[in-house]
Amino acid sequence: MTNIILLGPPGAGKGTQAARLVEDRDMIQLSTGDMLREARTSGTEMGNKVAAVMDRGELVTDEIVIGLIREKLEGDEKGGFIFDGFPRTLAQADALEALMEEMGKTLDFAIELRVRDEVLVDRIVNRAKEAAAAGKPVRADDNEESLKVRLMEYYKKTSPLLGYYHAKKKLQRVDGLAEMSVVEASIKAILDA
Numbered sequence: 001m002t003n004i005i006l007l008g009p010p011g012a013g014k015g016t017q018a019a020r021l022v023e024d025r026d027m028i029q030l031s032t033g034d035m036l037r038e039a040r041t042s043g044t045e046m047g048n049k050v051a052a053v054m055d056r057g058e059l060v061t062d063e064i065v066i067g068l069i070r071e072k073l074e075g076d077e078k079g080g081f082i083f084d085g086f087p088r089t090l091a092q093a094d095a096l097e098a099l100m101e102e103m104g105k106t107l108d109f110a111i112e113l114r115v116r117d118e119v120l121v122d123r124i125v126n127r128a129k130e131a132a133a134a135g136k137p138v139r140a141d142d143n144e145e146s147l148k149v150r151l152m153e154y155y156k157k158t159s160p161l162l163g164y165y166h167a168k169k170k171l172q173r174v175d176g177l178a179e180m181s182v183v184e185a186s187i188k189a190i191l192d193a
Contacts, residue, residue, distance in 0.1 A: 002027070002080040002191055003105060005087070007161060008113035010150045011124045012176045013183060017113070018082045020184050025191070026079035028072070032086045035068045036060060046071065066095050073103055080108075088158050093165075109190055110165035113176030113183065121147055 002025075006014040018029045039047040040054060046067050053060050065086060073081065087093040100107055121144055128142035141150065165171040174186040 001077055002108045003083075003100070004080070004108055004191070005083040005110040005165070006113065007110055007158065007165075008176055009115065009117075009120060009154045009158075010147060011120045011127070012113040012115045013180070014084055014113060016180065017183060017187055018084050021079075021082055021187070024188075027082050028076075028078050028080070029082045029084055030069060030072055030086070031084045032065055032068075035065075035072065039068055062089075062092050062095055065092070066099055069096070070099060070103070073099070073105065083107075087161060090160050090164055093161055107170060109172050110161065110170050111187060111190060112162060112171060112173045114173055115176040117151060119177055120151070 004021075006018055008014050015031075018027075018031075021027045022029050036050055036054070039050040041047065041051075046064070049064055050060060050068075053064065069083075069086070083096070087096050097107070124142050124147045125144055128138045131138045131142075141147070162171060172190045174183055174190070176183060178186070
């Protein structure tokens with residue numbers, strides 16, 4: 001069983017690669033956005049907390065997110081966990097590390113999907129155009145201006161995690177601009193090493 005974090009800016013392909021790992025290795029993808037939506041409608045004590053915070057239009061605290069992650073880690077482990085969208089800050093990384101240690105689990109790798117901003121912008125704009133052309137819903141934030149704001153937020157808050165995981169000798173880097181199958185093979189090689 002392997003536990004990993006996928007790091008990279010919006011549009012780097014984290015969701016695509018996580019889906020492949022779920023399918024090929026029976027890993028469990030822990031996407032904070034999905035967990036929050038699921039919790040909100042669950043009717044559990046934690047779910048009611050999430051709903052109350054979201055209904056007030058506030059951001060869910062790190063403490064609540066860690067609580068949701070704890071619930072998931074206590075369940076079936078299958079092939080391990082993929083943390084997608086968490087941690088985003090050094091404080092969250094410390095909280096996750098403490099939780100994993102408390103539960104007797106380890107984080108094996110933080111895998112960064114490296115991409116260049118200008119390619120990301122093209123990728124996101126094209127993704128929106130393709131979705132619109134196919135009559136599929138287009139994400140409201142799939143446009144050049146929103147992406148630039150999201151990238152700035154990523155670099156301010158999340159990029160310090162690269163140094164954090166490098167210092168812990170857990171950081172691995174993959175060329176996120178390679179063909180999808182090459183990216184997949186690179187990640188597989190890291191996990192199999």
